[in-house]
Amino acid sequence: MIKAVIFDLDGTLLDTIEDIANTCNIVLEKRGYKTLSLKDYRYYVGKGVENLIKKIMEAAQVEKYLFDEMMADYYQVYKTESTKKTKIYPGIEDLLIKLNKMNVSINVLSNKPHHQVLDLMPSYFNSSLFEIIYGKHQGLPAKPDPTLIRKMIKKLQIKPTEILYIGDTKTDMETALNAGVPSVGVLWGFRDETELVQAKASYIVSKPEEIAKIIEDKNQIS
Numbered sequence: 001m002i003k004a005v006i007f008d009l010d011g012t013l014l015d016t017i018e019d020i021a022n023t024c025n026i027v028l029e030k031r032g033y034k035t036l037s038l039k040d041y042r043y044y045v046g047k048g049v050e051n052l053i054k055k056i057m058e059a060a061q062v063e064k065y066l067f068d069e070m071m072a073d074y075y076q077v078y079k080t081e082s083t084k085k086t087k088i089y090p091g092i093e094d095l096l097i098k099l100n101k102m103n104v105s106i107n108v109l110s111n112k113p114h115h116q117v118l119d120l121m122p123s124y125f126n127s128s129l130f131e132i133i134y135g136k137h138q139g140l141p142a143k144p145d146p147t148l149i150r151k152m153i154k155k156l157q158i159k160p161t162e163i164l165y166i167g168d169t170k171t172d173m174e175t176a177l178n179a180g181v182p183s184v185g186v187l188w189g190f191r192d193e194t195e196l197v198q199a200k201a202s203y204i205v206s207k208p209e210e211i212a213k214i215i216e217d218k219n220q221i222s
Contacts, residue, residue: 002215003158004105008167011189018085024056027073033060042190046169048111048142083123089188091208096129098212107132111142144174173199
């Protein structure tokens, strides 16, 4: 029986790629470096801000000693850019309402820094729908390390097999595998079906309503 879902944020609940790309390109332009394409950013995101900055610095051939400055600039610029183009994916709001009516606990685990997740969520969602919202915690490893998802499972007081972890990247599927949690790969996010299949997603869906159907079917069998 599925008692809870844990959603990734970027590429799963929210389409944030344009605001992330614009933020990074502003940071690059500030120092006279070439900007990168939206397609590039789809493959740079997913493993946290530190990894993102390392990727763009490598791609734009930025000197490594500028890393700390680039990180600081990213955090500063994203504060003003984070809600300019970001939007909820179609069907997500209806899915959240349906899951709530099904008495399924709704949670979020993102590799976006915790403070950014807490700042961003209220701009798009009714906070009362969510039980636990976690971003990347300072001093703790990012996904696909299972530390934070295990912390969430313990707090929810349910078994790993009673959860669906839902995301759009290989990182998300590996997070679920590492925690012993069934996974759902979504096709509306930043990556393609091949990546999700190779990452051993338990289920792959193309529309949010399919997630509710998976839970209904599993809970009916249970």
